[in-house]
């Protein structure tokens with residue numbers, strides 16, 4: 001996503017926070033049931049996203065930022081990702097694979113190279129977390145098929161949005177259909193007969209050697225926010241101000257359960273006074289690292305983020321512009337920068353994974369031969385297409401924009417430590 005990183009604007013989240021004084025009533029279990037988890041045969045009308053958020057706040061008190069973010073993005077009716085196509089120039093943001101085919105092609109070259117270095121294990125599962133419109137996977141499959149891999153490949157997509165999974169199926173498959181299987185909810189086949197399966201959760205993926213791709217996935221996962229106030233850590237919550245008719249940030253008066261958990265992970269040398277933590281991201285990374293260690297494989301993560309330096313990065317984008325994340329939930333993309341330092345720590349637990357990066361997207365693409373590839377593509381392109389290809393590539397490697405903002409990070413099982421110290425992953429050497 002070409003999102004501007006206006007650090008001055010980030011700080012607006014921190015202003016005008018008051019303490020939460022709200023009394024906590026006992027929740028009505030019926031009212032609070034997450035409609036995403038309702039039984040398929042339950043035909044009672046579902047509350048709208050706003051009704052759901054406000055009912056929750058009025059019965060159990062202010063929500064964590066993570067609860068607010070999760071519902072705003074993935075609530076079944078009105079969650080940002082659930083019912084519409086939000087990508088592209090006409091949408092709210094545009095992502096690298098949507099800008100130019102070179103992006104997905106270079107990712108394919110990278111994974112092909114790393115797969116060959118570890119002895120070309122077969123069969124090969126290519127997994128993507130949060131594939132959006134399916135554009136990157138489309139380019140990856142195209143390249144891998146050209147290298148004769150189609151007979152040993154299967155594609156596995158972890159996607160929570162029914163609408164986006166339909167777009168992905170249209171993009172990738174010649175035929176596809178919903179399934180009644182408990183683990184994968186949709187399946188199809190590409191025109192070159194590569195099976196494609198869709199999952200709601202990473203835990204449902206089949207065992208086996210996997211290459212796991214995640215482009216702009218981790219930034220979309222819900223985060224908790226913590227702030228040091230009068231020398232004490234407190235969680236920031238989201239309340240609804242009935243008089244002003246708007247959502248607003250408040251500071252929890254007491255330690256919340258998530259704060260206790262977070263403090264147990266906090267590095268004592270961390271001097272920041274405002275921190276963000278994605279429990280869902282942590283859980284996914286925990287599962288991913290266990291899976292890669294047990295069944296083999298490796299992972300490439302590309303996202304905007306930092307190495308344990310940023311503080312208040314929770315924000316919203318609509319029509320390519322940044323705006324208040326608490327305004328009209330469900331109408332804008334909510335996001336927070338990925339903390340690669342935390343990521344390294346979680347997957348490195350018990351010496352499970354060794355990691356490389358984060359490095360700048362610019363360096364990654366150049367080291368993978370992006371400059372040569374773009375010239376090759378231009379040789380057979382029409383004049384219109386030539387300038388489109390060049391401007392797309394220039395955008396991705398712009399050192400003042402996407403080239404530096406986006407970071408590339410990879411993880412491999414520790415058993416490969418010796419091998420990788422001699423032959424580091426391409427682009428990270």
Ligand SMILES: C[S@@+](CC[C@H](N)C(=O)[O-])C[C@H]1O[C@@H](n2cnc3c(N)ncnc32)[C@H](O)[C@@H]1O
Nearest residue numbers: 081095130131132158159160161164215216220
């Ligand atoms: C910012 S978009 C990135 C899309 C794509 N990777 C790209 O770069 O164009 C985030 C994607 O993650 C999906 N997503 C968000 N939260 C998810 C979750 N908890 N589980 C699975 N997919 C999720 C969204 O539906 C969407 O496809």
